[in-house]
Structures are given as structure tokens and as C-alpha cells.
Amino acid sequence: METKPKIIKCKDCGKDFEIIKKTRYIRKYCDKCSIKRKKDYENLFTVKFEECDDD
Ligand SMILES: [Zn+2]
Numbered sequence: 001m002e003t004k005p006k007i008i009k010c011k012d013c014g015k016d017f018e019i020i021k022k023t024r025y026i027r028k029y030c031d032k033c034s035i036k037r038k039k040d041y042e043n044l045f046t047v048k049f050e051e052c053d054d055d
Contacts, residue, residue, distance in 0.1 A: 012037070 005018040012033035019027055029037060
């Protein structure tokens with residue numbers, strides 16, 4: 001089976017990015033926003049968890 005990159009539009013910055021669809025979950029955010037969101041979440045963990053974007 002071929003692993004094709006899939007183009008996803010980041011829900012944070014709107015930028016298109018590629019993922020290789022080899023994992024079960026589909027990312028909603030690009031690398032940059034994922035890192036940022038993770039840091040924000042760590043900093044503010046009283047914030048309600050809206051999206052699970054972790055692996
Ligand atoms: Zn982004």
C-alpha cells in the first residue's frame with residue numbers, strides 16, 4: 001500500500017501542510033501550531049480541552 005501525503009489545512013493559521021497518513025489520527029494543525037498549542041496547554045491547564053491533538 002502506498003503512503004501518499006495528504007494535504008490538510010491548519011485550523012489555526014489556515015496554512016496547508018502535508019501529513020503522511022500512517023497514523024490513526026488526523027492532525028488538524030501544522031507543526032508550528034501544534035507546538036504552540038501544546039505549550040499553551042501546558043501553561044494554562046485550567047483551559048478546557050477542546051481538541052486532542054497529541055499522539
Ligand atoms: Zn498552523
